[in-house]
Amino acid sequence: KQEVTQIPAALSVPEGENLVLNCSFTDSAIYNLQWFRQDPGKGLTSLLLIQSSQREQTSGRLNASLDKSSGRSTLYIAASQPGDSATYLCAVVYGQNFVFGPGTRLSVLP
Amino acid sequence: GAVVSQHPSRVICKSGTSVKIECRSLDFQATTMFWYRQFPKQSLMLMATSNEGSKATYEQGVEKDKFLINHASLTLSTLTVTSAHPEDSSFYICSARDVGHTAYEQYFGPGTRLTVT
Numbered sequence A: 001k002q003e004v005t006q007i008p009a010a011l012s013v014p015e016g017e018n019l020v021l022n023c024s025f026t027d028s029a030i031y032n033l034q035w036f037r038q039d040p041g042k043g044l045t046s047l048l049l050i051q052s053s054q055r056e057q058t059s060g061r062l063n064a065s066l067d068k069s070s071g072r073s074t075l076y077i078a079a080s081q082p083g084d085s086a087t088y089l090c091a092v093v094y095g096q097n098f099v100f101g102p103g104t105r106l107s108v109l110p
Numbered sequence B: 001g002a003v004v005s006q007h008p009s010r011v012i013c014k015s016g017t018s019v020k021i022e023c024r025s026l027d028f029q030a031t032t033m034f035w036y037r038q039f040p041k042q043s044l045m046l047m048a049t050s051n052e053g054s055k056a057t058y059e060q061g062v063e064k065d066k067f068l069i070n071h072a073s074l075t076l077s078t079l080t081v082t083s084a085h086p087e088d089s090s091f092y093i094c095s096a097r098d099v100g101h102t103a104y105e106q107y108f109g110p111g112t113r114l115t116v117t
Helices: none
Strands: A004-007 A010-014 A019-025 A032-038 A044-051 A056-059 A062-067 A072-077 A086-094 A097-100 A104-109 B004-007 B010-013 B019-025 B030-038 B044-051 B067-073 B076-081 B090-098 B106-108 B112-116
Touching (some): A004 A086, A010 A019, A019 A032, A019 A086, A032 A072, A044 A056, A072 A086, A097 B030, A097 B044, B004 B090, B010 B019, B019 B030, B019 B090, B019 B112, B030 B067, B030 B076, B044 B067, B076 B090
Parallel strands (some): A010 A104, B010 B112
Antiparallel strands (some): A004 A019, A019 A072, A032 A044, A032 A086, A056 A062, A062 A072, A086 A104, B019 B076, B030 B090, B090 B112
16 A cells, blocks of 8 residues: 655745755555645645656756655755745555645745 | 636535535546545545546545445536535545546646535
8 A cells, every 4th residue: 555655744944945845655666756736725736747757857946856766755945935835745646546645834934 | 738627616514414516627528537535734535536437436434325426427527425414524626537648647626625514
């Protein structure tokens, strides 16, 4: 059974800091890994998708890496802004389904 | 881009009543749709997989008689919470997979907040 964990559970940083969010999964037999953002009471916004054959993806200030063999992914956010405050979820595509981590709640203070 | 809508976005119902939530793919056809439940400060948990024209597949621990899923067309799946109780209060999110696309190309709806009083 696939299990996904995320560290830290919550993070509060001052504006402008670079930060790293961590995601771990127990079974490396994944198709892909995807990072999402979720604002309070809202649905999911896809940030980055890393296919199993890839090692990283970049979009603007976001960079996600994937190390399948060790079961880890990181999401790097550069020059954080208050608008980045949200919950960040990682999910692996395992079999036919998404398996989500519990999320990291990020607060960026002005 | 592919868009998935949900209706209603919020619903409040009384204990013992039933409530229906719709999930629509607006600009693509979805042979498979997924229903997730999210409790406060917790992650999304897959409830069931809905395939067009066939019975839904429920995850372990999800009562199929309580959470009725119908996927009658390639653009619409519905989740009906029957005889709702306060413990069913949650955020329900659907996702849809485009016909012919692989498992990872799922598009998520905005969610429905259900409150049972």
